[in-house]
Amino acid sequence: MPALSDAERDEFRDSARRLLADRSASGQVRALLDDETGFDRSLWSSMAELGWFAIHIGESHGGMGASYGDLAVILHELGRQVTPAPVLGSVLVGAEALIRSSNEGLAAELLPGVASGEIVLAAALAGESGSHAPDRLTVSCTTAGPTVLDGVARFVLDAHVADHLVIAAANGEGGVTLAVVDRSAPGVTVEVEPSFDRTRRLARVTLDQVAVDDARLLGRPGADRALFERLVAVGAIGAVCDAVGAAERVLEIANTYAKERFQFERPIGSFQAVKHHLANMLVDVESSRAAATIAIDALDGGDDPRSAAAIATSFAGPACTxxxxxxxxxxxxxxxxxxxxxxxxxxxxxxxxxxxGTPAWHRQHLAAELLDGEPSV
Amino acid sequence: MIDELKALDGFRDDVRSWCEQHVPPGWREAQAGADHRQFAEFHRWWGAELRDGGYFAPHWPTELGGGGFDLLQQVILFEELARADAPRNSLYQVALYNAGPTIIHAGTDEQKAKFLPDIVQGAVWCQGFSEPNAGSDLASIETRAVRDGDEYVVTGQKVWTSMALEADWCILLVRTDPTAPKRKGITYLVMDMRSQGIEIRPIKQSNGQSEFCETFLDEVRVPVAYRLGAENDGWGVTNSTLASERGVVIVELAERLRRNGLGAFIDAVRTWTDEAGRPMSSDAGVRDLVARRHAETAVLRQLLLTMVTNIVRRGGVGNEASIVKLVYSELLQGLMNDATSLQGLSGQIERPPVMSAGWETGDWMYDYLNSFAWTIGGGTSEIMRNIIGERALGLPREPGVA
Structure with a gap:
């Protein structure tokens, strides 16, 4: 996919920053923290009008056909303003499931709505324990005959405002089935769990013997493990972009404060103890930005993104924290x-x-590549 | 960025085949335990090989005898030299990356004509900046230069002058106005190392080597014609040198760290056993450490690519140079520290060090000791954090620091 030029991307970034400074300022974000759904539909519509959700979706599905790197600009800006909006779950991970699906009909049905913002997706990729390991998924699916999903997925990002849920289910034989289920379908229950970060919501999705038509499967039953792992990797990369934006902005705010706050008759930022904290923060922000670039470049380069995602998220997750x-x-x-x-x-x-996936889990993947196979050099 | 590098695949092929033909096999074995003279001899030979190949001064314009390579070509050259495990061109680092760029930047036409061709022909330069009482606070140097007709008479003591025993020339900071504020009374000179009144004493370092020296100056006469920039304007001239010191050199070092540091670490972990005799590669803590260093190394490489991209596409280097210096230094030291720790007792036996192998000789404890050259030299990590805080973040200076 052709990326936007540097200049176009800068322009895109500036317009995103202007909109969010105006519509997702601290007071507006705080108002949503206490709101039941925490979702500003009018801001969502404005984002849609600016084309934010169509960026990397193909032109045949109502998108712009640009790159992941261009969408990453938006994810970064949303992180900067800690904006509550289900872009990561819907436009990045949800759409990815459809873009990479072999089910053309389903992609053609849903992607144009995702690109226009009329359809919101959520992806249920973790089991009850929070693990993203395929064998620890706690939604099960039948191995033969019509697909029936049963069980619980937790930590589903912004499922409460989604129209459709991408469900990952284990077939008990090491295989994963990915299916699209309507949030309002019989047997589907979505409950928001109380979580510390109220700018996004985490839902518990319960499926009680939900039958799924073959036309709603992303691939063949039990044959979606590679796509499932890709979705986790893509999600991890998106989370890194968000975190880098948030870290960049909180550094700016802390840096301003260190120049204005006086103690002992001088700005606290003149003390090396504080100055070195801030310098380390900048090193972490720039290094995390580099980590995000590694992963985004892997996605746009058409490489299997799992290693790059593991590098990026295991480094930038803790660094941004x-x-x-x-x-x-x-x-x-x-x-x-x-x-x-x-x-x-x-x-x-x-x-x-x-x-x-935790940084330690991602490092386990890296270690396996580095230490368990044949020596690479 | 990737596209721009790919476009140079032909250039990469040329460098790669040159390396295949010219990097001497077995040089590490031959340099194990080499003495100072053998080290210098080897480097003069390797420098000549690079010169014949057109790779000695890759960053200089062709009219000055350089390779005329743009930044991306330099990146590729350093990647390929590291890939081929070529010896580092260490003897000429000050000449090529400190003295040369400063002369190009601040020198008169006569000075350029006098010094630059010599540099390309293999003159060795050393740097006389630090003094016993002027380390991190470099501007407080005390070495005095008093004007006497068309010469300065220089007296004082310099320290950490690398390769001083081999050097033909020295870039030197001296105090010409002791009454001015300390940054305003410094002058930048070029000193002939064969002058009368210079005494050099090697410093034995913690790793047993003597790469650095103390240099005592007793009424050394330096022609005024060898002054770079105006009298008392040496501080400004210096800063241009320090900036170039931290630029593209790190690209080479980071690539060598990736291949010879991280790569050797992974290979070692695959062969080491723990105290119970189990493969160390099956230990969860060790696995986590290896993955962590792998990710950090990838991030350093990307930081450098981003820096180079910014220079190529946006025409300037910002504060990235200070950041990459800090990140490189701490990663180098962290990796050597981890490996030394994992290796346990067998790593505590000293072997003849492999000279010319830069910062990754393959002997972890030796490299660990040597890594302090990076967290202390060229601006300590603490000074780097001050620079990042003050220049990149605009924080106020510590009161009382003029």
Missing amino acids: RVAHTAVQVFGGIGFTWEHDAHLFLKRVRLDEALF
Whole structure:
């Protein structure tokens, strides 16, 4: 897919930043924290009008046919403003399931709606324990005959506002089936669980003997393990983009504060103890941006993104958390309050870090590649 | 970026086949335990090989005798030299990456004509900046230069002058105005190392080597014609040198760290056993560590590619150079530290060090000791954090630091 030019991308970034500064400022985000759904449909429509959801979706499905790198610009900006909006779950992971599906009819039916914002998707890729390992999924599917899904998926990002759910189910024989289920279908229950980051919601999805027509399967029953792993990797990459945006912005806010806050008759940022915190935060932000670039380049280069996703998320997850964590320390007492925005960033990046597999789990994948096969050189 | 590098595949092929023909097999074995003279001899030979191949001064314009390579070609050259495990061109680093660029930047036409062709022909340069009382606070140097007609008379002591025993020339910071604020009284000179009044004493380092020296100057006469920039303007001239020191050199070092540091670490972990005799590669903690260093190495490489991309596409280097210096130094040291720790007792037996292998000799404890050259030299990691804080983030300076 041809990417936008550098100049076009800069322009795109600027317009996204302007819209979100205006419509997703701290007060507006905070109002949504206490809202039951936490979803600003009018902002969603404005994003759709600007074409944000159509960026990387193919032109034949109502998209612009640009690159993942271009969509990453939006994910980054949403992270900067800790904006509540189901872009990661719907436009990145949900759409990815359809884009890579062998079920052309289903892709043709749903992708144009995802691109226009009229359809919202959510992807249920974790079992009850929060694990994304295929054998630890807790939705089961039948191995023969018509597909029936049964069980529970947890930590489903923004499932409560989704129209359709992409469900990953284990067939008990090591195979994974991916199916699209209507959120309002009989036997489907979506309950939001209380979570620390209220800018996104995590839902528990219960499926009680839900029969799925073959036309709603993304591939052949039990044959979707590779696609499932790709979706987890793509989700992890998206979470990194979000976290880098959030870390970049909280550093800016902490840096401004360190210049304005006086103690001992001088700005606290003149003390090396504080200055070095901020320098380390910038190193972490720039390194995490590089980590995100590695993963996005792998996606756009058509490579299997799993290794790059593991590098990016295992590095940038903890690094972005360190940035938001250290920001709280720089703010001092005010950073410990609900009133100050620091906790919004800290909670956002902590969820990003955990959302599609822990850093340690991703490192296990890397270690297996590096140590278990034949020596690479 | 990837596309731009791919477009140079032909250039890459040329470098690769040159390396296949010219990198001497077995040089590591031959350099194990080499003494200072054998080290210098080997480097003069390798420098000549590179010169014949057109790779000695890759970053300089062809009219100065350089390779005329653009930044991307330099990236490829360094990747390929690392890939072929070529010896580093260490003897000429100050000449090529510090002295040369400063002369190009601040020198007069006469100075360029005098010094640059010599550099390309293999003159060795050293750097006389640090002093016993001027380390991180470089601007507090005390070495005095007093004008006497068309010469300066220089007296003082320099320290950490690398390759001083081999050097033909020295870039030197001296104090010409002791009454001015400390950054305003410094002058930048070029000193002939054969001058009367220079005494060099090697410093034995913690790893047993003597790459660095103390240099004592007793009324050394330096022609005014060898002054770079204006009198008392040496601080500004210096900063251009330090910036170039941290630029493209790191591309080569990072690539060598990736191949010879991380790669050797992974190979070692695959062969080592733990105290119970189990393969170390099956230990969950070790596996986590290997993956962590692998990811960090990939990130460093991407940081450099991003820096190079910004220079190529947007025409300038910002504060990335300080960031990559810090990241490189700490990764190098962290990797050597991890490997030394995992290796346990067998890593505590000293072997003759492999000279000319740069920062990855394959002997982890030796490389660990040597890694402090990076976290301390060229601006300590703490000074790097000050620079990042003050230049990139715009934070106020520590009070009392002028």
